[in-house]
Structure formats: C-alpha cells, structure tokens
Amino acid sequence: MTTTQEPREGLDDLPYNVFAKACPSRGTLEHVTGRWGGLTLGALYEGSLRFNELRRRVDGVSEKMLSQTLHALERDGLVHREAQPTNPPRVDYELTPLGRGIAERLLSLIHFVEGRMDDVLAARRRYDETRGAR
C-alpha cells in the first residue's frame, strides 16, 4: 500500500489542481512563470508600457518572444492591450485586475529570491566543493 495517495487537505478539494497533468491551471502557471512571462508581468506592475519600452525593461527578450508572451498573457486575461490607430502606431500594455493579483504574488516571490541570492550562491559554492571535488 505504498502507492496509496493521501489527499492533501485544503488543496485537492479545489476544482483545479496544478499537480495533475491535465489541469488547465498548469498551462496558465507556465505562462505566468515561464522564462519571459514572469518578467513581463513584473515589468508591467510598475505601470503600462509600450512594446519597445517593455522590450528594454525585460533585458534579453527578443521581439518574437515578447510578442508571443504578450499574446499568451492577453489571452489568459492578465494583460490588456490598448492600440491607438495613429501613425506611427502606439500600443500600450497594462495589467488587468486579475493580472495585478498574479503579479503581486509573483513579485513577492521574485523579491524574496533576490533578497536571498547570497545564501543561494553560498549554497552553490558548498555544493560544488563537496561534489565537484569527488
């Protein structure tokens, strides 16, 4: 009976469970936490930004990836796209209320990680010494 799964209380009674392979929340979580999704949401938390402003904020993202990321976030209802039909075109991206809720929690995580990087780096050195020498 080692394989019997005990339900994790307070989690499995939700309609969506990210631990399950087929749950749609897994997809959204991947958009949010993906390589560029999180940084994009984080950048937009400061306020609305235009496409190229965003590109400069999110250091290293290509046009293609930013475009793709924004589409996914817009489709999930986390980002609102506001296009002015001027010439040259001007398009502003901003978080929706739902997007803000997600960005807040994401930034909490990001700031926590940033604040602990010295510990992480120290742990890495220890690990590499111990195992690397072997």
Added chain:
Amino acid sequence: MTTTQEPREGLDDLPYNVFAKACPSRGTLEHVTGRWGGLTLGALYEGSLRFNELRRRVDGVSEKMLSQTLHALERDGLVHREAQPTNPPRVDYELTPLGRGIAERLLSLIHFVEGRMDDVLAARRRYDETRGAR
C-alpha cells in the same frame, strides 16, 4: 530622452535584479519556476518525500527530469537530500528553511491561479471568439 531608464524605486537598489540579463537571480528563479521546479517544491512543502513518492505526486515528470530538478534545487540550497545507506536504498528529500520561504510564496501564487482559473478560461473563450473568428 525616451530611452532614459527611470529606476524603479525600492527595486534597483537591491544588489540583485532579476530584470537584468546577467543577474544570477534569474537562474535561480528559473529553477524555482521552471516546468518541474515549482511543482517539486510545492509537493515537498507538505513534508519530506522519497524519490518515487515525489515522482507520483508530480504527475507527468520523468525520472530524468525529476533527478535533474532535484539536483538544481539541492545545489541552490532549497532542498536537502538525506540518504540512508541501507539496502534497498532510502533517500528522503525535504525543504530547507530557505526552500520553505520560497515554496510558501510559490504556493501562494499557485493557489491564486488555481482559484481564478474560471476567469482565465472565460477570458480565453472571449479572446478566441474575437480573434479566432477574424
């Protein structure tokens, strides 16, 4: 002066800034939020687990990916690996205090997303109707 970067107060004064391409925090954040990293941390939040228990919890992960993920998290000092030299071998994985701090924030994000999936799914339907019909 459209390219002048205004510092984001309360963020850029940190020694590590995940928005910068070369910042090591980016790497750690990717371990944490990667496809399997987040789910692994989330599973371990409940308590220590053995390798194959973990594999069953994190639905869909392969041995290779779980092993790889655990190594990265252990190296970053988020997970502790406790191996008993018995036969058959028994290895328990558990969060370090640092890992718990990160897992808490990650779970806050995960639960929030899970709780809003109906909104997300509705947004997707709207998006697909509007744009898909075009």
Added chain:
DNA sequence: CAGTATCCGTCTTGATACTG
C-alpha cells in the same frame, strides 16, 4: 529503491529580414 547513461525527436529560442 534510487538513480545514471544514452539515444533521439520536438519544441523553444534567437537572428534576421520584412510589413503596415
């Protein structure tokens, strides 16, 4: 049980070029 090693296809990514 707890992994490691290897093969191999797929999916992502980044450069580059081009459009409105």
Added chain:
DNA sequence: CAGTATCAAGACGGATACTG
C-alpha cells in the same frame, strides 16, 4: 513604432536500458 515570417541551432524532454 509595432509587430509578423522564416529558418537553423540547440536546449529540452521522454523512453529505454542499465547500475549499485
């Protein structure tokens, strides 16, 4: 400015087989 289209390189992921 705000993207889209295309393509090659490489990272990523899964299946399988094997080890201690």
